[in-house]
Amino acid sequence: xxxxxxxxxxxxxxxxxxxxxxxxxxxxxxxxxxxxxxxxxxxxxxxxxxxxxxxxxxxxxxxxxxxxxxxxxxxxxxxxxxxxxxxxxxxxxxxxxxxxxxxxxxxxxxxxxxxxxxxxxxxxxxxxxxxxxxxxxxxxxxxxxxxxxxxxxxxxxxxxxxxxxxxxxxxxxxxxxxxxxxxxxxxxxxxxxxxxxxxxxx
Amino acid sequence: xxxxxxxxxxxxxxxxxxxxxxxxxxxxxxxxxxxxxxxxxxxxxxxxxxxxxxxxxxxxxxxxxxxxxxxxxxxxxxxxxxxxxxxxxxxxxxxxxxxxxxxxxxxxxxxxxxxxxxxxxxxxxxxxxxxxxxxxxxx
Numbered sequence: 001x002x003x004x005x006x007x008x009x010x011x012x013x014x015x016x017x018x019x020x021x022x023x024x025x026x027x028x029x030x031x032x033x034x035x036x037x038x039x040x041x042x043x044x045x046x047x048x049x050x051x052x053x054x055x056x057x058x059x060x061x062x063x064x065x066x067x068x069x070x071x072x073x074x075x076x077x078x079x080x081x082x083x084x085x086x087x088x089x090x091x092x093x094x095x096x097x098x099x100x101x102x103x104x105x106x107x108x109x110x111x112x113x114x115x116x117x118x119x120x121x122x123x124x125x126x127x128x129x130x131x132x133x134x135x136x137x138x139x140x141x142x143x144x145x146x147x148x149x150x151x152x153x154x155x156x157x158x159x160x161x162x163x164x165x166x167x168x169x170x171x172x173x174x175x176x177x178x179x180x181x182x183x184x185x186x187x188x189x190x191x192x193x194x195x196x197x198x199x200x201x202x
Numbered sequence: 203x204x205x206x207x208x209x210x211x212x213x214x215x216x217x218x219x220x221x222x223x224x225x226x227x228x229x230x231x232x233x234x235x236x237x238x239x240x241x242x243x244x245x246x247x248x249x250x251x252x253x254x255x256x257x258x259x260x261x262x263x264x265x266x267x268x269x270x271x272x273x274x275x276x277x278x279x280x281x282x283x284x285x286x287x288x289x290x291x292x293x294x295x296x297x298x299x300x301x302x303x304x305x306x307x308x309x310x311x312x313x314x315x316x317x318x319x320x321x322x323x324x325x326x327x328x329x330x331x332x333x334x335x336x337x338x339x340x341x
Binding site: 004058065083085169 | 216217219220221223224226227228239240241242243245256259261262263264266267268269270271272273275276277278282283284302303308316317318319320321322323325329330
């Protein structure tokens with residue numbers, strides 16, 4: 001039995017050794033790459049021809065724009081489209097049209113933070129209306145998906161993971177649900193008032 | 203006698219532990235990454251495949267550089283759930299759904315079949331994840 005354990009350990013070491021061997025060795029030229037280049041190289045996005053979704057033999061695939069050609073120039077993130085979309089608007093990288101019907105339409109930005117406190121052991125969820133209303137209008141979420149009245153909409157993380165409520169967008173087009181602390185961003189000890197007073201849903 | 207056999211069978215995982223670990227280590231190295239579209243790409247193939255066309259690939263990333271969410275999800279009227287929009291090619295040509303922009307005025311028109319119908323034949327409809335998720339409800 002001891003021998004078997006030793007063999008297993010040896011095998012594990014061998015596996016780790018194999019994995020270490022395949023890491024590219026730093027050469028003199030790229031020994032200390034600038035952090036920006038690490039985060040936003042154009043190879044972070046699949047090309048249209050290799051994404052296993054578009055048909056590389058079809059006539060359209062050659063004509064379509066590759067994600068890297070556009071997303072490379074936007075603020076970098078570590079998940080989703082690898083782009084911080086809200087910052088991209090706020091810092092003026094992109095200016096998506098707010099309307100196709102009314103050329104004078106302006107987005108109605110609402111600066112109102114909502115804190116959801118019932119998050120068990122996780123930090124509390126801070127929902128910033130401002131970031132959302134730069135993309136969406138009130139009616140996209142209210143009143144059919146979320147009620148405006150505080151505490152009127154009950155849902156949990158299971159719903160979100162199943163693509164309901166926040167999960168309608170987050171996990172599909174907005175930043176994915178692996179970024180726990182983008183939402184769960186308010187630690188209980190940060191708040192001066194007791195948590196019960198701020199409870200938004202019961 | 204028979205219990206010896208059972209013991210032998212029970213010990214197989216331990217006997218092969220080294221082999222299994224080497225196999226797993228090699229698999230981890232050579233296993234290809236799962237097919238990854240760009241995050242938020244939507245495959246629309248409710249009808250295209252049956253009609254002999256390639257599936258439609260809708261790239262969210264491309265459109266949200268140019269338009270706010272509300273343009274499509276309010277003004278054009280797309281519901282925020284893959285599969286719940288019943289998009290007919292006839293609607294598009296008459297200026298509904300995609301055709302509200304893809305009309306040769308705001309964007310190129312519906313005569314450019316190949317630009318939308320560009321997917322691999324046989325793809326299933328739905329939102330495709332990116333580097334980290336398989337889309338909602340697919341965890």
